[in-house]
Amino acid sequence: MQRNTSQRRAIQSVFERTEQPQTPSEVLAIAQTLAPGIGIATVYRALKELTQEQWLVIVELPGQPQRYERAGKHHHHHFHCQGCGQVFDIDGCARGLEKLLPAGFKLAAHEVVLYGQCATCSTAG
Ligand SMILES: [Zn+2]
Numbered sequence: 082m083q084r085n086t087s088q089r090r091a092i093q094s095v096f097e098r099t100e101q102p103q104t105p106s107e108v109l110a111i112a113q114t115l116a117p118g119i120g121i122a123t124v125y126r127a128l129k130e131l132t133q134e135q136w137l138v139i140v141e142l143p144g145q146p147q148r149y150e151r152a153g154k155h156h157h158h159h160f161h162c163q164g165c166g167q168v169f170d171i172d173g174c175a176r177g178l179e180k181l182l183p184a185g186f187k188l189a190a191h192e193v194v195l196y197g198q199c200a201t202c203s204t205a206g
C-alpha cells in the first residue's frame with residue numbers, strides 16, 4: 082500500500098501548491114511530475130476520498146467539469162478565464178445582493194462567478 086500512500090500524498094501536494102481549483106485532469110498533470118506513473122483512476126479515487134474526508138470540496142461552475150479545492154477556505158468566489166480556461170480564487174464578495182430581492186424574499190446563499198481574461202491572457206493579445 083506504500084505506492085498508494087505516496088500517490089495520494091502527491092495529489093494532496095497539488096492542492097497545497099496552488100490556490101486554484103483543479104479539474105481531475107489538471108490534478109493528474111501536476112501529480113505526474115511528483116509521482117511518476119500515477120493514473121487518472123487513482124486521481125479520481127483520491128479526489129473522492131479526500132472529498133468524503135472533507136479535506137477537499139467540489140467547485141461547480143456552470144457548464145464546467147467539476148473542480149476541487151481545499152476545504153475550509155473563507156468565503157470566496159471564482160474567476161473563470163475565457164482565454165486559458167483556468168479558474169482562480171477571488172477574495173471578497175459582492176455586497177448588497179439582498180437589495181436585488183423582491184419585497185418579502187430572504188436570501189440564504191449566493192453563487193457569483195466572474196468571467197474574463199486572466200493577467201497572462203489579457204497581456205498576450
Ligand atoms: Zn488565462
Ligand SMILES: [Zn+2]
Nearest residue numbers: 156173174175
Ligand atoms: Zn459571496
